[in-house]
């Protein structure tokens with residue numbers, strides 16, 4: 249019913265429905281504690297120099313070829329688009345986080361690029377923890393089976409020599425992060441949020457992610473549409489992450505969101521724009 253409606257309604261009507269839903273959700277949000285002191289300062293990252301880094305580019309060429317060989321379907325099926333995967337690989341390579349948390353494993357398209365980037369510098373304690381509310385490796389119900397992908401996400405990572413580096417968790421993002429925060433569990437220096445995209449979901453995930461962030465850490469959002477405006481030709485807008493971050497910033501003005509903007513390579517629909525955005529600490533004392 250929902251997908252039939254999606255096909256019938258024009259994009260503008262779909263956007264209006266979503267804006268209304270997320271607007272209502274934001275009004276009902278309760279104040280939370282947003283502990284921002286561990287966020288990396290925004291002025292410490294220069295995207296253009298990361299995209300232009302020749303060493304990272306050379307590693308990406310090799311790793312991308314290896315990924316294409318063992319996981320040829322990855323360009324076709326789901327997951328974040330290939331240009332965003334490349335940006336993710338570059339960011340990980342530049343920031344070199346030892347402990348990465350990914351929320352939203354799905355077919356593992358982003359996971360393979362994160363893990364391959366990490367494999368160049370990871371020490372014995374390094375780990376990519378990837379969490380999904382569904383059992384993404386299940387041989388019957390995993391999205392990879394339905395999409396005709398040859399190997400499960402775990403098998404793809406093993407085939408790429410990154411099996412030891414990755415920990416798959418079946419749990420909700422909020423359940424997992426609350427557990428780590430409350431029980432003195434894992435701490436992360438890079439958290440990628442690509443699971444629940446509703447305003448309410450991302451708002452709650454942000455509060456928890458900040459609790460388990462190591463000093464100097466960053467949070468990366470996917471599907472962040474700055475100012476709630478379309479980024480791509482299809483006019484589609486996902487309001488949740490943007491609305492959630494507006495609410496977070498209402499309570500923690502020193503939080504800033506740095507959209508990655510336009511990349512140095514194509515992303516989707518004939519564009520080089522990306523919906524990836526880094527959550528960081530603003531440089532100035534007045535919150536910007």
Ligand SMILES: C[S@@+](CC[C@H](N)C(=O)[O-])C[C@H]1O[C@@H](n2cnc3c(N)ncnc32)[C@H](O)[C@@H]1O
Nearest residue numbers: 327328352354356357358380381420421443444
């Ligand atoms: C857009 S897909 C992630 C794509 C993935 N990053 C990739 O590139 O292959 C979103 C995933 O998040 C999962 N998800 C949705 N809500 C979630 C939640 N609250 N907690 C954990 N996972 C969630 C879904 O089951 C789905 O697999």
